[in-house]
Each structure stands twice: as structure tokens, then as C-alpha cells.
Amino acid sequence: MKTRWAGTALLTTSALFGLGLFFYPFFVPAQSSTRLLEMPLSLTVLLLLCLLILLYEAQSAASDPRLTALLGMLVAINAALRFAENLIPGPGGFSPIFFLIVLVGYVFGARLGFLMGALTLLVSALITGGVGPWLPGQMFAAGWVGLSAAALRPVGVRLSPRAEVWLLAMFGALWGFAFGALMNLWTFPFIAAPLQTAAATSMVDLVRRYAAYYLLTSLTWDFWRALGNLALTLALGAATLKALRRFKARFIWRMA
Amino acid sequence: MAKLHPLTWLAWLCAALTLALLTRNPLYLLLLWFTLLLVFVRLPVRPEAVLPFSPLMFVLVTVPLAAALNLLLSPFGESVLWRIPLWQRQLTLESLVYGTTNGLLLGVLFTAFAAFNRAVSPPALLRFAPRAFYPLAVITAIALNFVPAMQRQLQAIREAQAIRGHHLRGWRDTLPLFLPLLVGGLERALQLAEAMTARGFAPPASQRRAAVRWLLLLGLLFWGAAGILALVWGSAALWLLLPGGALALSGWQLAGHAAPRTAYRPMKFSARDAAALVGCALALVLFVIPQSRATLWYDPYPLLAPPSFEMLAGLGILGLLGVGMIRDKGLGIRD
Numbered sequence: 293m294k295t296r297w298a299g300t301a302l303l304t305t306s307a308l309f310g311l312g313l314f315f316y317p318f319f320v321p322a323q324s325s326t327r328l329l330e331m332p333l334s335l336t337v338l339l340l341l342c343l344l345i346l347l348y349e350a351q352s353a354a355s356d357p358r359l360t361a362l363l364g365m366l367v368a369i370n371a372a373l374r375f376a377e378n379l380i381p382g383p384g385g386f387s388p389i390f391f392l393i394v395l396v397g398y399v400f401g402a403r404l405g406f407l408m409g410a411l412t413l414l415v416s417a418l419i420t421g422g423v424g425p426w427l428p429g430q431m432f433a434a435g436w437v438g439l440s441a442a443a444l445r446p447v448g449v450r451l452s453p454r455a456e457v458w459l460l461a462m463f464g465a466l467w468g469f470a471f472g473a474l475m476n477l478w479t480f481p482f483i484a485a486p487l488q489t490a491a492a493t494s495m496v497d498l499v500r501r502y503a504a505y506y507l508l509t510s511l512t513w514d515f516w517r518a519l520g521n522l523a524l525t526l527a528l529g530a531a532t533l534k535a536l537r538r539f540k541a542r543f544i545w546r547m548a
Numbered sequence: 549m550a551k552l553h554p555l556t557w558l559a560w561l562c563a564a565l566t567l568a569l570l571t572r573n574p575l576y577l578l579l580l581w582f583t584l585l586l587v588f589v590r591l592p593v594r595p596e597a598v599l600p601f602s603p604l605m606f607v608l609v610t611v612p613l614a615a616a617l618n619l620l621l622s623p624f625g626e627s628v629l630w631r632i633p634l635w636q637r638q639l640t641l642e643s644l645v646y647g648t649t650n651g652l653l654l655g656v657l658f659t660a661f662a663a664f665n666r667a668v669s670p671p672a673l674l675r676f677a678p679r680a681f682y683p684l685a686v687i688t689a690i691a692l693n694f695v696p697a698m699q700r701q702l703q704a705i706r707e708a709q710a711i712r713g714h715h716l717r718g719w720r721d722t723l724p725l726f727l728p729l730l731v732g733g734l735e736r737a738l739q740l741a742e743a744m745t746a747r748g749f750a751p752p753a754s755q756r757r758a759a760v761r762w763l764l765l766l767g768l769l770f771w772g773a774a775g776i777l778a779l780v781w782g783s784a785a786l787w788l789l790l791p792g793g794a795l796a797l798s799g800w801q802l803a804g805h806a807a808p809r810t811a812y813r814p815m816k817f818s819a820r821d822a823a824a825l826v827g828c829a830l831a832l833v834l835f836v837i838p839q840s841r842a843t844l845w846y847d848p849y850p851l852l853a854p855p856s857f858e859m860l861a862g863l864g865i866l867g868l869l870g871v872g873m874i875r876d877k878g879l880g881i882r883d
Binding site: 298299301302305306309312313319336337338341342344345347348349351352354355356357358360361362363364365366367368369371372373375407411414415418419420421422423424425479481501504505508509523524527528531532535536539542543 | 565569594598599617621622650654657658661662664665666670673680681683684686687688689690691692693694695697698699702719720722723726727729730731733734736737738740741744745749750751757758760761762764765767768769771772775779789793796800803
């Protein structure tokens with residue numbers, strides 16, 4: 293019982309702490325320039341460590357050959373979908389991966405949802421040679437998509453099947469924007485927000501500047517991702533939910 | 549280029565990223581970018597890891613974009629280039645230089661990873677996953693191995709559906725393609741799980757899981773305290789990250805003991821690796837000595853002045869060429 297409590301506390305703390313780290317550009321205090329240099333480096337390392345803690349804790353959910361194989365295969369399917377541009381074409385930031393991450397998190401729970409999101413991004417980056425400084429942030433944000441989808445379950449199971457799919461579709465659409473907004477925070481300090489320099493800026497000014505940066509560079513791009521998530525969930529959600537639930541009963545069983 | 553140990557490449561990447569993130573001096577960043585680009589072009593191309601754009605293309609797009617955005621969004625600086633009457637904004641030379649420097653920094657980060665991606669293959673990297681992350685490494689290995697199979701299956705489903713007269717007109721038409729792929733993949737996962745069980749695959753023992761969790765939780769609390777105190781005391785409080793890191797590492801060490809593992813044909817460090825690592829260490833040392841440290845930061849505000857350059861720091865950057873200068877019959881990394 294104590295172990296389970298510690299596990300939940302670890303998962304929650306690291307997930308929230310890591311999410312908070314994304315917002316560091318708004319909170320960096322004014323200080324001497326040479327000290328300031330250490331901030332982005334320290335916080336990038338911290339985000340990576342936080343992601344590792346989350347991955348360590350979440351992997352306990354897949355400590356069974358059935359769930360290990362299930363997750364490996366689901367990640368492979370999702371990564372394959374990412375490369376099948378001809379199958380599900382879409383403009384802008386549209387990507388077919390988020391819809392399956394949301395559904396897996398919703399059906400199989402927060403831990404597997406987090407792993408599904410984070411590992412999909414990791415595997416596709418490894419395959420395409422797209423490992424970069426943005427990868428921990430992408431893995432974290434995609435992991436959050438799956439992790440947070442599990443929170444919908446108590447509400448979703450009470451709804452009619454049609455309303456349940458609509459709930460998941462709206463959730464996916466919301467994450468279409470939120471994923472872009474989170475990832476933009478990674479490039480924001482480098483491109484459009486001088487960290488507190490001689491021309492120091494207030495937090496309000498930084499937020500305003502970020503809003504302008506987001507509107508200029510990402511809103512249209514993210515709109516297509518949000519619309520894609522919505523449309524894919526509406527088109528494929530009901531059948532996929534049914535299939536995932538059927539296999540959940542076959543994968544997750546305990547001896548009486 | 550010599551075949552190097554993947555961990556040598558990892559150390560090289562860490563050194564390059566540390567140098568990049570420790571400076572905002574455009575002269576150092578430019579030298580660093582050229583150094584990393586030289587290493588990148590000397591590496592053989594891995595066909596499966598061809599990026600959509602080269603580091604050169606990335607810099608050619610990012611630097612003007614960052615410069616233009618900062619020019620428009622940051623009205624600070626004394627050297628006014630142009631005033632926009634309608635917007636009541638002034639465009640300054642200082643904001644243009646600051647934006648260019650930031651774009652260059654992004655270019656340096658991208659080039660470092662591009663070289664690393666070209667040098668190290670995913671299976672080689674996966675071999676060195678820490679033992680504490682054994683289940684995660686297995687899942688990743690399964691996924692990496694099955695992605696090509698899933699792509700082939702998708703193609704087969706498309707052809708089979710096309711024979712039945714299926715045409716892809718809208719997103720709704722993807723259901724007859726996606727659902728067989730999902731169900732087929734999950735059926736295959738069941739067979740794989742049975743095969744793994746039959747071969748004795750077992751998760752690491754979990755007796756010490758509670759202790760590991762508490763150690764990690766304590767580490768997180770230290771990091772949280774460091775983050776909060778940094779808001780008050782500045783980055784001096786970030787030294788609190790070290791005890792937190794030590795706690796987390798000891799937690800993972802403890803977890804690793806529960807997953808004993810042997811390596812088939814273990815890789816060894818060679819003299820070439822040692823030489824490359826010395827180059828990386830030299831780069832870091834020469835970059836953080838007091839003479840260099842004073843020149844790392846460059847702030848064009850409020851009035852633009854030329855950035856200073858310390859020869860020792862420049863020589864330190866060239867230490868990263870260590871991985872590229874060692875000649876050998878083979879190419880890339882040892883597999």
C-alpha cells in the first residue's frame with residue numbers, strides 16, 4: 293500500500309514538476325549575466341532527469357510480458373502511422389499519432405498512456421535520425437497527452453458511446469493547440485524572448501511577447517493538428533475504442 | 549573517420565551542448581558551429597537517418613527568422629534602424645544582433661544532434677540503456693524492430709482493400725485500413741508475449757522498488773526546492789540540484805541491481821576513444837577557466853559593441869574536432 297502510494301506520489305510530482313519546467317522562461321529572475329548562462333543548461337538537464345523519473349515510474353505498468361509486447365506493438369503501429377503520409381494526409385502540424393495516444397491513455401490508464409506518448413516520439417526520432425534537443429520536451433508533452441487522457445475515464449464511461457467519442461475528440465483538439473504551445477516554449481527563449489538582459493522585461497511583457505510569437509509562428513500550424521485530432525477521433529474513435537477494450541480484456545487478466 | 553564507442557559520441561554530444569548553452573558570444577557560437585559542421589560532413593551518411601534538411605539549411609532558415617522576429621518584437625537598443633509610425637515601434641540594430649545570436653545557438657544545437665544521429669545507430673545506443681530502464685529498453689527494441697513490419701502490413705492491407713474496390717477519398721475511408729492494422733498488430737503482440745514468456749522473459753524483481761521510489765521522490769523534492777529558491781536567490785541556488793541528482797542516481801543504481809544483464813560481445817574503449825575524450829575534456833576545461841568565462845556572455849543591449857574573444861576558449865572549441873581527426877580504415881561507430 294505504501295509502495296503504491298509512493299508510486300502515485302512520484303508520478304504526480306514528477307509530471308507536474310516537469311510541466312512547470314516548460315514555463316521557466318516566464319520566471320527566470322533578473323541576475324548577473326554570467327550566472328544567467330547556467331539557467332537554460334540547468335533547466336534542460338532538470339527536464340531530462342524529470343522525464344527519466346517519470347519513465348522509470350511509468351514502466352512499472354508494463355512489467356509483464358503481455359503488456360511489454362502490447363506497448364511495443366502499439367508504439368510500432370503509431371510510429372508506422374507517422375510515416376504513412378499518403379494514408380492520412382493533412383496540412384500544417386497535422387499528425388495522426390495523437391489520436392491513438394489519447395485512446396490508449398483513456399483505455400489503458402495514465403502510466404501506459406504516458407509511455408505510449410513518450411515512446412512514440414522516441415522511436416520515430418530514432419528511426420528518422422530526429423534525435424535533438426527538442427526530444428525530451430516532445431516526449432514529455434506527448435506523454436502528458438496520454439497521461440491526462442486517463443483522467444477523462446470516470447466521466448467518459450458514464451456517457452453514451454457517441455458522446456464519449458465527442459469528448460475524446462474535443463480533448464484531442466485541445467491538445468492539438470496545447471502541444472504546440474508547450475513546444476513553442478522551448479524555442480521561445482532563443483528566438484523571441486531575451487532572458488532578462490540589460491533591457492529587462494517584466495513577466496507580463498514576456499507573456500504578451502509569447503502570445504505574439506505564438507500567433508505569428510504557430511497558431512495556423514496548430515489549428516490543423518487540432519482539427520486533424522478532432523476529425524480522426526470522430527472518424528475512427530468508436531471502432532478503435534471497441535478494439536482496444538476487447539484486447540484489454542485479453543491482455544490484462546489476473547489469476548483468481 | 550575512426551570507429552568510436554557510442555559512449556564516446558555521447559560524451560562528445562554532451563560536451564558540445566554544454567559549450568553551446570554556456571555562451572551567447574556570437575564569435576564562439578560561429579566557431580562552434582563550423583567545428584560541428586566539419587565533424588558532421590566527415591561522417592558517413594546513414595541512409596535511414598537522412599534529415600529533411602541539412603544543418604546548413606537549418607541555419608539559413610533559423611538565423612534570419614530569429615533575427616526578424618526579435619527585431620519586430622524587441623524594441624530595445626539605442627541604434628535605431630527604422631521607426632514604424634503606425635505601430636509606434638522602433639527597429640534596432642541591437643535587437644537584430646541578439647536575434648541573430650539566438651538563431652545561431654539553435655543552429656549549433658541542431659548541428660550537434662545531426663552529427664550524433666549520423667554517427668550512432670539506434671541499436672548501438674539501445675545497448676547502453678541503463679539497467680534500471682530495462683523494461684523500457686525492451687519496449688523500444690520491440691517497437692523499433694516492428695515498425696518496418698507494420699509498414700509492410702499497412703501496404704498489404706491497402707493493396708487488399710484496393711482489390712475489393714476501396715478508394716481513399718476522405719478521413720472516414722481510413723477506417724478499413726487502420727482497423728485491420730491495429731487488430732493485426734495486437735494479435736501479433738499476443739503471440740509475441742507468449743513467445744517471450746516461453747523463453748523465460750521476466751521483469752526485474754521488485755523488492756527494492758519502494759526504496760527506489762523514495763530516493764527518487766527525495767531527489768525531486770531537492771530539485772523543486774532548487775527551482776523555487778532560484779527564483780529568490782538566482783541561479784546560485786541551482787547547486788541544490790547536485791544532492792537531488794545524487795539521490796536520483798543512487799535510486800537508479802539500486803533499481804539496476806534488480807535487472808542483472810550480460811552483454812553479447814561487449815564493446816571496449818580503445819586508445820582512439822581515449823584521445824577523443826581528452827579532446828572533449830580539454831574543450832570543457834578551456835571554456836570554463838576564468839579568462840574564458842569572462843568573455844562567454846555577450847549582450848548587445850543597450851548599445852552595440854564588438855564581442856570579445858579569448859584565444860584559449862577558441863582552442864577549447866577546436867578540441868571537439870578530436871572525434872573527427874582520428875583516421876581509421878572503418879567508418880562511423882563500432883557495431
